[in-house]
Amino acid sequence: MLIISACSSPQKEFATMLIYGGTIYTVDDNDATVEAVAVKNNSIIFTGSLDEAEKFKNDDTQLIDLKGKTMTPGLIEGHGHFMGLGYNELNLDLINTKSYQEIIDAVAKRVETAKPGEWILGRGWHQSKWDSLPTEMIKGFQTHNRLSEVSPNNPVYLSHASGHAGFANAKAMEIAGLQVLAKEGIKKYEIEGGETIVDDFGRPTGVFNERAQTLITRHIPEKTPETDIQAFDLAVKACQKNGITSFHDAGIPKETITLYEKMKLEGKMNTRIYAMLTGWDKELLNNWYEKGVSIDPDHLFTIRSVKLNCDGALGSRGAWLLEPYSDRPNHFGHETLPMEFVKETALNGLKHGFQVCAHAIGDRANREILDRYELAFKEIPEAITDHRYRIEHAQHLHPEDIPRFAELKVIPAMQAVHMSSDRPWAIERLGEKRIKEGAYMWQDLLQSGVPIVNGTDVPVEPINPIASFYASVSRKTLKGTPEGGYEPEQKMTREQALKSYTLDAAYGAFEEDIKGSITIGKLADFTIYNQDLMTVEENKILDTKVVMTVFDGEIVYTKED
Template sequence: MRLRKDKLWCLSISLLFLAACSTPKTPSATLLIHGGPIYTVDSTQAMVEAVATKDNKILFAGSLAEAKSYKNQDTRVIDLKGKTMTPGLIEGHGHFMGLGYNELNLDLLNTTSYQEIVDAVAEAVKTTEPGEWITGRGWHQSKWTEMPADTVKGFQTHHRLSEVSPDNPVYLRHASGHAGFANAKAMEIAGVQVMAKEGNTLEIEGGEVMLDALGRPTGIFNERAMTLITQHIPESTPEKNTKAFDLAVAACHRNGITGFHDAGIGRQNIALYEEMKAKDRMKVRLYAMLTGWDKELLNEWYENGPFVDPDNLLTIRSVKLNCDGALGSRGAWLLEAYTDRPGHFGHETLPMNFVKETALNGLQYGFQVCSHAIGDRANREILDRYETAFAELPDAANDHRFRIEHAQHLHPDDIPRFAELKVIPAMQAVHMSSDRPWAIDRLGEKRIKEGAYMWQDLLQSGVPIVNGTDVPVEPLNPIASFYASVSRKTLQGTPKGGYEPAQKMTRQQALRSYTLDAAYGAFEEDIKGSIEVGKLADFTIYTQDLMTVEEDEILDTEIAMTIFDGKVVYTK
């Protein structure tokens, strides 16, 4: 009898042990965040009280009471104290190393006159050895408060710049990146002398050199003519590249950016990014587009196939094509001539047959194609080439997610084609804020109202919009782009009611364009872009609720904290 009782006792202990082992243990959170509005961009629950993360993944999103069950003595708790949190913001179109180099070289984004540029170069000359290049970026003649007395086709001439820098070659890129301004020394090194006896432009394939009435270069090099100068600028050093990379990462963190679509990189940047990742310095998620200028590079990648990073840090699966210029430099390719330059239609900077060829290769080898197009003709021509490629390879075009970068000015007939062809417009709302006051001079009122910055029409047609800043064309600040998205105003708050207000985004649309829709534009909506269990723990925290504050207070919003990969990487 005693033996039987002992067996029963052992059996009971075993059953209790098995029951204990089979009871799921609540995982412990690395991080618990609560105490303010948390917008998830998740359609099943738009807002939550708390978020718990485990290492670099989201463990829970919901009520604070439930979230506390994931907390133990090792969990770090962040009390928002009324501040607001969203998924980590994604810069949907920018130039990563351009961002870093803008902090190393002359930053001319805030200059308001030619004289300010001359003064900035004069200061740089004081600390630069004779013969050493001085470079910078950011000037935009259409944003100046005053124009110099001597201009050619609306642009300044080099003489005042050359006077303050006789012994240093100087090259200053336009804010758009589609024109450059060189001094006499730079043109001397490049061998650019008197280029024509009459007329004031010299057309070259895909660009132009502007000349004065005597046939002398004015210093302005538009579109592909820029290479006449840039090919002579010494390559950067590895040390400078690393410094620029680190500065770009830090700038992203300050601006709440955890993901970045890098719009066009070559071999040098690929090698640098791989090195930075290997050294654990890749603290932002890069979605990089191969530059279409290097056909040999493209062919190598076609042969090897895309690289989708299992660490979600550096993914290369797209190609960037530069198909026209910008409105500011009158390089955007238009169906009708510029209103303020009769007879001029802009520039086709890349042959359209190469767009079709690349589209077919993209479909065949698994690469997304992202084509720069600002003018209405460039947009139409690219949509035509995409459509032809989809028709030729229909089985490969099921989920192509081809993009048009900027899609800034569209013919009304082409607006519905984006949805019909499932082409994603990657548009930078802040361009409207900066460009709209003078863009009407380029296009005239009718074209502006019917086809420029058509956000709401595109959204209503059924396509997502990928937002961003095109940094360093514009500052990286996502708050400015968010404000432009919902207000259609300049950053000075004009005009009352906004430009073409029917095209405003709602705040929900604007937030989604910087998060989930941006992730979708990179095939990454399953791992980021919204606060959902299992997704990456990337978050942006703001000093106030940009979803509810008065419109005129949105620009007062600042980034309070950035969390990347489950770790706090920036605190204001």
């Protein structure tokens, strides 16, 4: 019997998508730029020359000709509030208001369509960014009187841009039981970790700082499942429009976890979410410590970190400082979470495999958190091989603490656009010496050997990554001032800035092996721009627009001409 055997050649792999025809920045050290990228389903199967890429093409391959445009890995929002982004689209968006009068006008317009008794909510005002200040100011803030005049029958609560303060009208304070006032009753408004701003007669002015906000917010009606879904969908669309394919969600409660699980099940999770559990809910944390981290094999919704809110913001003078505020003597800001709980959480994180991400803006808050992290690392040294603990914002540091990030392997998650927005007035809070020696110290931190995770802290700032990229490399306001930038020695290079929005941001979520660079085997998430943001003149960077977003190997956004 004659047996004939033959060796069949392995089946050739074909691409479902082939991208070419423009500058492609990979953020991969092996090939900084390539001519073409081939994708099969949701994974990258080839990067390199166009000639080689052509071999992966067949009749079913979707061809994307960049026509001279620029592509990078999909951008990663390294610190934001996903549902806050969505609800900002639903409620009053005050981010661009330039005066108290504009806030009054916005509320008055909403009153026209609101039912009597209906709450009017908004976010985004920032008194230090106004072109003009009202004549009546107490401790640097406006008072509620004029706002209350235009909204007598509707409770109003407007969150500060930072989220660390809020502004209520008379009706909202009446509902909260805070309008029967006498000087001897001031203690009624005191709350640990917060401050109710009052006038000389002991009457609340409408401004509630840090945890004092709960005096009002506990009376605001719960969100509905319908509005949650609407806000979620709006947030996804906003991410896609801005080239954001992944999002580090900085502090979510159990209700949001349930919503995200539902959205994933229904196929609506079209932005990858890396979620931090809110540290305000100890029961939630203990439940998750018991069951352990949730790393999604589909890379859509992962929970493996905890968010702690440890101080306030500079704008509301809530950031916790080592020395008093320059523009408010004897005031040091607020410790909004006991440091003993920070250490306890740091230990639990090491024991149960959770990353800890602690919010700290002031130099004292940063020092205290680094101290607690260090104590935890010394107590359980065998568990610290790859903890990747983070400090969110790390906005103002004492010079002695800058090298401690690298020494302790703590990642600073810093939003460059905050410098652009805050630096013109932050000098009033801190004074020149503290600003120059310790504020927004990007290059010093990078040179010390730690990566920086970039982002916008949306809805504190608009989600636009181009603005944060511009701030990173220019150290200027979005109006292009001052010439040369603030403290220019701390500028990032464009390569550093792009990496902070891609590979370093992925590293900050333990995901550098699956995203953050255009590398074979990684997820097919890409952002495409109308111009080359890596080479265009600095004064034209802000003209850069996202024209296409590819998520999971599919085009999910195309900018209309």
